[in-house]
Amino acid sequence: MKTILKKAVIAILIWEAKLVLQKYKPKIIAVTGSVGKTSTKDATFSVLSHFFFVRKSEKSFNSEIGVPLTILGCPNGWNNPFIWLKNIFEGLALILMPNNYPDWLILEVGADSPGDIQAITKWIKPDITMVTRLSKVPVHVEFFASPEDVFREKGYLVSALKRDGILILNADDEDVLAFRSLVDNKTILFGVGIGADVLGSDYEIMYENHDGKKEPVGVNFNVEYSGNRVRAELRRGLGIQQMYPALASMAVARALELPIEKVVSALKTHEPSLGRMRILRGIKKSLIIDDSYNSSPVASFEAIKVLKDINVSGRKIAVIGDMLELGIYSTEEHKKAGKQVGEFVDMLFTVGVRSRGVAEGALQAGMSEDNIFQYEDSREAGKDLEIMMREGDTVLIKGSQGVRMEKVVEEVLATPLQKDKLLVRQDTEWKKR
Numbered sequence: 001m002k003t004i005l006k007k008a009v010i011a012i013l014i015w016e017a018k019l020v021l022q023k024y025k026p027k028i029i030a031v032t033g034s035v036g037k038t039s040t041k042d043a044t045f046s047v048l049s050h051f052f053f054v055r056k057s058e059k060s061f062n063s064e065i066g067v068p069l070t071i072l073g074c075p076n077g078w079n080n081p082f083i084w085l086k087n088i089f090e091g092l093a094l095i096l097m098p099n100n101y102p103d104w105l106i107l108e109v110g111a112d113s114p115g116d117i118q119a120i121t122k123w124i125k126p127d128i129t130m131v132t133r134l135s136k137v138p139v140h141v142e143f144f145a146s147p148e149d150v151f152r153e154k155g156y157l158v159s160a161l162k163r164d165g166i167l168i169l170n171a172d173d174e175d176v177l178a179f180r181s182l183v184d185n186k187t188i189l190f191g192v193g194i195g196a197d198v199l200g201s202d203y204e205i206m207y208e209n210h211d212g213k214k215e216p217v218g219v220n221f222n223v224e225y226s227g228n229r230v231r232a233e234l235r236r237g238l239g240i241q242q243m244y245p246a247l248a249s250m251a252v253a254r255a256l257e258l259p260i261e262k263v264v265s266a267l268k269t270h271e272p273s274l275g276r277m278r279i280l281r282g283i284k285k286s287l288i289i290d291d292s293y294n295s296s297p298v299a300s301f302e303a304i305k306v307l308k309d310i311n312v313s314g315r316k317i318a319v320i321g322d323m324l325e326l327g328i329y330s331t332e333e334h335k336k337a338g339k340q341v342g343e344f345v346d347m348l349f350t351v352g353v354r355s356r357g358v359a360e361g362a363l364q365a366g367m368s369e370d371n372i373f374q375y376e377d378s379r380e381a382g383k384d385l386e387i388m389m390r391e392g393d394t395v396l397i398k399g400s401q402g403v404r405m406e407k408v409v410e411e412v413l414a415t416p417l418q419k420d421k422l423l424v425r426q427d428t429e430w431k432k433r
Contacts, residue, residue: 009084009088010064010065010068012088012091013065013068013069013072013074013087013088013091014064014068014123016068016072016088016091016092016094016095017067017068017071017072017091017123018123019095020071020072020091020094020095020101021071021123023094023095023101024099024101024102026101026102026103026104026105027103027104027105027127027128028104028105028107028124028125028126028127028128029044029104029105029106029107029126029127029128029129029130029252030107030109030124030126030128030129030130030157030160031044031106031107031108031109031130031132032108032109032110032111032117032129032130032131032132032154032157033130033131033132033133033134033154033170033176034132034133034134034135034138034150034154034296034298035132035133035134035135035296035298035299036132036133036241036244036245036248037108037109037110037132038108038273038276038293039241039242039244039245039272039273039276040130040132040244040245040248040249041056041057041106041107041108042056042245042270042271042272042273043245043246043248043249043267043270044056044106044130044245044248044249044252045106046249046266046267046269046270046271047249047250047252047253047258047263047266047267047270048104048106048249048252048253048256049266050262050265050266051256051258051262052102052103052104053100053102053103053104054102054103054104054105054106055070055073055102055104055105055106056070056105056106056107056108057070057106057107057108058070058075063110063112063116064116064119064120066108067107067109067120067124069087070105070107071105071107072087072090072091072094073090073094074086074087074090074091075087076427076429078427078429079429107124107126109124109157111150111153111154112143113143113144114143114144114149114153115153116153117153117154117156117157118153118156120157121156121157121159121160124160125160125161125162125165126157126160126161126162126165127161127162127165127166128161128165128166128167128168128252128255129157129158129160129161129165129166129167129168130168130169130248130251130252131154131157131158131167131168131169131170131176131179132170132176132244132245132248133170133173133176133244133298134150134151134154134173134175134176135147135296135297135298135299136297136298137296137297137298137326137329137333138150138151138296141325141326141327141329142325142326142327143325151175151178154179155179155182158179158182158183159182159183161183161185163185164185165185166185166186166187166188166255167179167180167183167185167186167187167188168187168188168189168190168248168251168252168255169187169188169189169190170189170190170191170244170248171189171190171191171193171195171196171197172191172192172193172196173191177189186255188251188254188255189251190244190247190248190250190251191244191247192243196247197225197251197254198223198224198225198247198250198251198254199223199224199225200221200222200223200243200244200246200247201221201222201224202221202222203219203220203221203240203243204219204220204221205218205219205238205309205310205311206218206219206220206233206235207311211285213313213392214311214312214313215287215312216238216279216287216310216311216312217235217236217279218233218234218235218236218237218238218242218279219233219234219237219238219239219242219243220232220233220234221243223246223247223250223260223264225250225251225254225260226254226260228260230260230261230264231264232246232250232264232267233264233267233268234246234267234268234270234272235268236271236272236278236279237272237276237277237278237279238277238279238289238306238310239277239302239303239305239306240302241276241277241299241302241303241306242272242277246267246270249263249267250263273293274290274293274422274423274424275290275291275292275293275294275406275423275424275425276291276293277289277290277291277303277306278290278291278422280409280413280414280422281413281414281415282389282393282395282412282413282414283386283389283412283413283414284389284390284391284393285391285392286314286389286390286391286392286393286394286395286412286414287312287393287394287395288394288395288397288409288412288413289303289306289307289394289395289396289397290397290406290409290422290423291303291396291397291398292397292398292399292405292406292408292409292423292424293401293424294400294401295321295322295323295324295398295399295400296323296326296400297323297326297329297333297336297337299398300320300323300333300337300398301336301337301340303396303398304318304337304340304341304396304398305340306396307341307344307345307394307396308343308344310394312392312394313392314390314391314392314393314394315346315347315390315392315393315394316344316345316346316393316394316396317345317346317347317348317349317385317389317393317394317395317396318341318345318347318348318349318395318396318398319348319349319350319351319381319385319395319396319397319398319399319405319408320337320338320341320348320349320350320351320355320358320398320399321350321351321352321355321378321398321399321400321403321405321408322334322351322352322353322354322355322399322400322402322403323337323354323355323399323400324354324400324401324402324403325400330354330357331354331357332357333357334354334355334356334357334358334360334361335357335358335360335361335364336361337357337358337361338357338358338359338360338361338362338363338364338365339361339362339364339365340361340365341358341361341362341365342361342362342363342364342365342366342367343365343366343367345362345367345371346371347371347372347373347388348362348367348371348372348373349373349374349375349381349384349385349408350372350373350374350375351375351376351377351378351381351399351403351405351408352375352376352399352403353376355374355399356374359372359374378399378403378404378405378407378408379407379408379411381408382407382408382409382410382411382412383411385408385411385412386411386412389412395412397409401425404425404433406423406424406425406426409423410423
């Protein structure tokens with residue numbers, strides 16, 4: 001009965017969303033990829049909201065239920081039937097009554113299983129489709145026959161572009177570039193390599209003095225497009241994981257012929273997405289790199305690389321949780337992460353059964369067993385980390401959603417009373433899990 005009711009609610013909300021799109025005719029930007037969807041969606045919103053009335057997918061509303069909820073401007077009802085009824089009535093009000101509706105919608109579109117994106121594109125026709133980055137071993141690949149099938153599913157969003165729509169692609173990912181063959185629409189490429197229309201270069205980590213020591217505070221880089229060259233700055237986040245979403249947002253700005261100076265100014269106010277390489281204050285005057293939202297092999301590689309590259313005086317600690325839904329690739333990918341992190345960290349904490357492979361890989365890289373600590377529960381790992389941390393430590397915390405690595409961050413956060421604003425998955429329903 002519960003499954004039938006859920007399907008009925010989804011069908012009603014999709015029907016309402018279709019009517020809302022027909023009535024208000026907003027422009028649609030659809031964002032997909034295996035890595036960086038939410039960060040790209042958020043960066044694009046930060047830019048466009050300075051010029052237009054814009055709505056974006058909240059959090060990671062990227063599914064068959066999340067997309068219509070975004071269009072209707074309604075929250076997730078979780079298991080509360082009254083909220084779902086309220087959502088349905090609010091959708092009807094949008095259809096029947098006049099409303100000040102957004103000019104642009106920025107929709108994040110993901111694929112947990114075969115057919116997810118194909119179903120959405122039967123009724124969503126984007127004005128702009130953006131593809132961020134794919135992965136040779138994508139997240140959710142466990143539910144597909146192969147990585148190529150994941151790519152094919154993402155391709156439905158490209159094929160759904162309006163005839164006069166614009167395609168925006170990551171120029172540095174050969175699998176993403178292959179999507180150009182699906183349509184003959186105008187295409188804008190972003191990246192750091194040859195051929196990018198929006199070109200990033202000279203990426204640097206920014207440092208400032210705090211309590212007498214140098215700390216990373218963000219990143220900056222050059223951007224060139226349409227004959228212009230500017231220096232962009234992003235604070236409170238680290239890694240090229242911050243740069244690529246900014247470049248993608250600038251590709252949208254170029255497509256809409258927005259002035260580059262105002263775009264760069266808008267990005268200065270941009271806050272990195274929660275749980276995506278955000279810089280947070282930790283206990284004992286430590287620094288936390290919070291990447292607890294989710295994980296995949298390519299995202300894990302980039303996060304660990306940031307921890308290796310930053311110039312800090314204290315110890316470097318990695319807390320790595322399971323990467324879920326990798327299927328037959330799981331064991332080897334966890335070992336790869338372990339070998340990478342084991343080459344330089346002072347301490348390694350792993351969380352989950354699969355992450356035992358991370359510990360194994362670290363041992364193979366020559367890391368001492370005395371500095372490796374393995375846990376099944378994220379909260380327990382956080383409590384022990386709290387005890388073992390010292391002043392000046394820099395801690396990277398990363399793992400898949402199901403491992404709940406934000407609980408580790410919470411245990412070592414300098415301002416736990418602000419966790420609702422700083423951490424992912426702080427909704428009441430998530431806290432019950």
